[in-house]
Amino acid sequence: MVEDDAKSGRLDALLLELRRGALVLAVLAQLDKEEYGYSLKRGLADAGLEIDEGTLYPLLRRLEGQGLLTSEWLIAEGRPRRYYRISLEGRRIRTALAGEWKNLNHVMKGLLP
Amino acid sequence: MNLQGDAAELLERYLWHVERRLPKRKAADVILELDSLMRDQLEAQAEALGRPIDRAMVVELLKSMGSPRETAARYHPQASYLIGPGLYPAFLKTLGAVSLALALAAFIPVVMALIAGSGGDLGWVLLRGLGTFVSSFWSSLGVLVLIFAVMDRRSSGDGIGKPDEWDPLALPEQPRRPADRVSMVEAWLEILGPIFLLVLLNASGRFSPLMRIPALTRITLADLGIHLPMAWVNGCLIAQVALGVAVLRTGCWNIGLRWAKILLGAFNVGILVWIAFHVGHPAAESLVHVMPLPVAHLVLQMMHIGLRLAPLLALVLLLKEVWMLVRSGFGRS
Numbered sequence: 001m002v003e004d005d006a007k008s009g010r011l012d013a014l015l016l017e018l019r020r021g022a023l024v025l026a027v028l029a030q031l032d033k034e035e036y037g038y039s040l041k042r043g044l045a046d047a048g049l050e051i052d053e054g055t056l057y058p059l060l061r062r063l064e065g066q067g068l069l070t071s072e073w074l075i076a077e078g079r080p081r082r083y084y085r086i087s088l089e090g091r092r093i094r095t096a097l098a099g100e101w102k103n104l105n106h107v108m109k110g111l112l113p
Numbered sequence: 114m115n116l117q118g119d120a121a122e123l124l125e126r127y128l129w130h131v132e133r134r135l136p137k138r139k140a141a142d143v144i145l146e147l148d149s150l151m152r153d154q155l156e157a158q159a160e161a162l163g164r165p166i167d168r169a170m171v172v173e174l175l176k177s178m179g180s181p182r183e184t185a186a187r188y189h190p191q192a193s194y195l196i197g198p199g200l201y202p203a204f205l206k207t208l209g210a211v212s213l214a215l216a217l218a219a220f221i222p223v224v225m226a227l228i229a230g231s232g233g234d235l236g237w238v239l240l241r242g243l244g245t246f247v248s249s250f251w252s253s254l255g256v257l258v259l260i261f262a263v264m265d266r267r268s269s270g271d272g273i274g275k276p277d278e279w280d281p282l283a284l285p286e287q288p289r290r291p292a293d294r295v296s297m298v299e300a301w302l303e304i305l306g307p308i309f310l311l312v313l314l315n316a317s318g319r320f321s322p323l324m325r326i327p328a329l330t331r332i333t334l335a336d337l338g339i340h341l342p343m344a345w346v347n348g349c350l351i352a353q354v355a356l357g358v359a360v361l362r363t364g365c366w367n368i369g370l371r372w373a374k375i376l377l378g379a380f381n382v383g384i385l386v387w388i389a390f391h392v393g394h395p396a397a398e399s400l401v402h403v404m405p406l407p408v409a410h411l412v413l414q415m416m417h418i419g420l421r422l423a424p425l426l427a428l429v430l431l432l433k434e435v436w437m438l439v440r441s442g443f444g445r446s
Contacts, residue, residue, distance in 0.1 A: 053150065054178045054179050057146070057147065061143070079153075
């Protein structure tokens with residue numbers, strides 16, 4: 001039982017690690033138009049990428065801190081919301097990441113049984 | 114759909130516990146955004162379920178977010194550290210206080226020796242003081258880093274771990290008045306102050322061996338005529354550490370903790386009065402093996418003045434606590 005839990009925990013950690021890099025690219029891909037945190041989460045979920053809020057919201061802040069996103073506070077539906085959009089630098093990084101992603105995808109197809 | 118009643122209170126309580134763990138410069142902005150995001154999520158969930166937002170929905174969301182400690186940690190970009198962001202401000206404050214104490218301990222004997230004209234060559238005396246300070250500072254820095262690194266790893270906070278391992282309903286309530294709030298730095302100082310005194314007073318009955326000042330480490334409290342009721346002193350200090358831990362957990366001075374602080378404060382006054390009445394009057398000549406006679410006279414005089422002022426100082430602090438309790442309307446406001 002304990003061993004099963006440990007194995008499951010290890011798998012979760014590996015899956016998380018695998019998804020982490022893809023997550024940045026997915027977020028950058030979604031922010032050509034302004035989105036606030038929850039609408040972005042819903043958009044990603046609709047596209048098939050479930051991401052928990054505890055990971056997404058700090059990630060947005062981090063990407064903004066790195067200059068890949070810009071943000072502004074707007075009042076929408078009677079509530080202040082912080083809207084994010086990809087920056088010029090973010091677009092440049094996204095292009096590079098997307099190229100690497102496609103390359104990796106091609107390589108992995110050849111490697112995986 | 115509006116968030117109301119106990120569901121709103123629980124969300125606000127969670128946000129307050131996150132806020133007190135964030136750096137001040139970005140706390141307000143992060144909390145405003147988190148509040149907005151969580152309300153969006155709750156409204157969407159309520160709409161999907163076709164019922165108003167209730168406490169159970171908030172509990173479920175908070176569990177998925179993780180404990181306040183985890184959430185706050187995610188907003189810190191540092192990937193690895195010896196002392197985490199939660200404890201680092203307290204570490205810096207403690208290091209500052211210890212450095213000041215070490216500087217005083219290293220240079221006061223130098224100044225006194227110079228006043229008494231027994232210090233010898235001025236440059237050599239100053240260098241000796243500086244050397245004492247530098248060596249004791251490095252030792253203390255190492256010990257403090259070790260203590261804080263261990264505390265950082267052992268601190269359980271309010272349920273760090275897997276999201277389903279923490280219970281949002283167990284979060285301590287947030288204080289009603291800003292004056293009752295306690296920052297992480299203040300809470301840690303409440304714990305570390307008594308621990309420092311415990312180490313100092315129990316180090317073989319001598320002044321701290323960490324100071325590495327030969328003159329001081331060769332003097333015992335008994336040499337100075339000070340007799341401490343150690344069982345009572347230790348009991349009081351341990352109770353103060355426990356009080357500090359409780360304050361760290363709750364993040365505020367609630368009515369129970371204020372009463373506990375007042376009781377301990379009264380106990381402190383009692384102990385200090387007892388010490389002042391039982392202080393001996395050793396002859397300055399008995400200290401000539403560690404310091405010149407004029408310095409010994411000065412040290413004993415200063416010590417006697419200090420021992421008489423200490424109960425008064427403790428009384429002032431006690432009265433301040435009583436005043437804080439009265440201002441809070443005995444917890445009714």
